[in-house]
Amino acid sequence: MQTLTLDDLAAIRPYLAHHGSRLCDITIGAIGMWRDYFEMKWGIEQGALLLRYDRHNMVSYAPPLGLSLREGAELVVQKAREDGHAPLLAVIDNRQLAQLWQWYPGLVAECSRDWFDYLYRIEDLASMSGKRYHGQRNFINRFVKAHPDWAFRPMEQDDVPGVLAFLQRIHADGAGKGTVGQEEILRTVEVFDNYALYGMEGWLLEDEGRMIGVSVSEVVGDTLYCHIEKADREVTGAYPMLAWRTAEAFAGRVAYANREEDVGDLGLRRSKMGYHPIEISPKYLVRL
DSSP states (O other): OEEOOGGGHHHHGGGGGGOOSOOTTSSHHHHHHHTTTTTEEEEEETTEEEEEEOGGGOOEEOOOBTBOHHHHHHHHHHHHHHHTOOOEEEEEOHHHHHHHHHHOTTOEEEOOGGGOEEEEEHHHHHHOOSGGGHHHHHHHHHHHHHOTTEEEEEOOGGGHHHHHHHHHHHTTTOTTOSHHHHHHHHHHHHHHHTHHHHTOEEEEEEETTEEEEEEEEEEETTEEEEEEEEEOTTSTTHHHHHHHHHHHHHTTTOSEEEOOOOTTOHHHHHHHHHTOOSEEEOOEEEEO
16 A cells, blocks of 8 residues: 555545545545544555555554445455454444444444534524524624624635735644644645645635635535634634635535534534534444
8 A cells, every 4th residue: 555645636536425424534635634644545455445544553444435334344354464453444433333233243443532523404504593503693793793894705726825824823823732733734734735636615704805714625425524614713703704604605505514523622622512513423443
């Protein structure tokens, strides 16, 4: 297998349509952004895409894309035996786990709450109606009142230098400290440095031409995957406004929005819970 690089994204993209869950990990955005952090490798086996994670000297595989789950599990067992590793399947959702238990009743599964995905109805985020969204609407109203000339528009390639300058400005105080936080900032910058290569959709929140927020997402099937969401925390209501307008922009195209993990950040967890997910999706590491 070979080390996964940005140049490989075009080759693996067609296989991602075979992924049967709504977990964010098996998308171009997540794979591209986190490939180095998880030390990812890839190859084509039996006509299927095999993604391998080598993080912390522990080898695991995503379900091979292009085979049935059972065929993919058998392939992972075979590869693990050949390479002298334990047969570990990563990023397994609840439905897949139930199926695997039928074929491997002795399997062992584990998961971490920090890496659960937050799944929402796009119509809930686009409307933010009802008492449960009262707080978000208040912040949005305060933003609109304070910034009557706000604008929300699609991002173009020519906007990249401005976005990079915006990221440097909002992270100048050292926000994002810690292994995952620092990696996320670095990979966010890399996405914009290679914006056209990723083929995702960005939107900008501005006030009188000054950038206040940026979001980058991709659509896979009926789900919007929100990979990047950055706003100026000094601007009251910027984050709720960005989340609301992004959801509105995609509401006619998808049914769900995956706003990804909180990585153990309790403030981020409260924020994600405050938008009322319909599902908090575990990701299992399974030893077959």
